[in-house]
Amino acid sequence: MNSFDDFLTGLELLDWQPVGHIDPGVLELLAELGRTPQMLWDVIRSWDTASLETRQLRCHETTTHYKWFVHYHETLRYRIWLHQYKPAIERRNGYAEVPHNHRYSLASLILSGQFKQHFFDVVAGELAETLGECTAYSPGDVYSIDWCRVHKLSGLSDHTVTLVVESPVVRHFSEAFYGAAGQPNLCPDFVALHPHLLDEVACL
Numbered sequence: 001m002n003s004f005d006d007f008l009t010g011l012e013l014l015d016w017q018p019v020g021h022i023d024p025g026v027l028e029l030l031a032e033l034g035r036t037p038q039m040l041w042d043v044i045r046s047w048d049t050a051s052l053e054t055r056q057l058r059c060h061e062t063t064t065h066y067k068w069f070v071h072y073h074e075t076l077r078y079r080i081w082l083h084q085y086k087p088a089i090e091r092r093n094g095y096a097e098v099p100h101n102h103r104y105s106l107a108s109l110i111l112s113g114q115f116k117q118h119f120f121d122v123v124a125g126e127l128a129e130t131l132g133e134c135t136a137y138s139p140g141d142v143y144s145i146d147w148c149r150v151h152k153l154s155g156l157s158d159h160t161v162t163l164v165v166e167s168p169v170v171r172h173f174s175e176a177f178y179g180a181a182g183q184p185n186l187c188p189d190f191v192a193l194h195p196h197l198l199d200e201v202a203c204l
Helices: 004-012 024-035 038-045 049-055 190-202
Strands: 065-072 079-085 106-112 115-123 126-129 135-137 142-145 150-154 161-166 173-176 185-188
Touching: 004 024, 004 038, 024 106, 024 142, 024 161, 185 190
Parallel strands: none
Antiparallel strands: 065 079, 079 161, 106 142, 106 161, 115 126, 115 135, 115 150, 173 185
């Protein structure tokens, strides 16, 4: 791999079906990129003010991190993001630090910083951490997680940045668990929210 474009080309050659599947080759490509992260940093440095005006239309902020849009494959429908985690003093409760799952499966490369990942199961109506599955991650480590698996991050150090490859979307909502109850809060995306918008404008 000689450039970030080679990384993108490698992703195109992998299997993205069925929806939600993460080909093991994604982890291999991420690990290889992790050995030469300068290729990614060069891409980020190439973003000028004019291109950032367009890029920011797809970026967004959460309570725990900034989600920078990197790439979307129009045909295969996978997405690539940089997650820039906020310093502890700026983070608010939610998102990465509470148990949650996703609309998609993902694979991630830790570029800087560190954190621990915890997994959870709903047992007898209560949310319980899965024993023996807490893993610590540091720069160069890679992992994947299925869309339906409940997890959270803890011990996020300042200056943590990860590169995330998301599978095509499996469903149009995710779930977050606040407190020990096994009943999740549903977090719809804008596809799921569109009917509600239609209801709002129907009477205008």
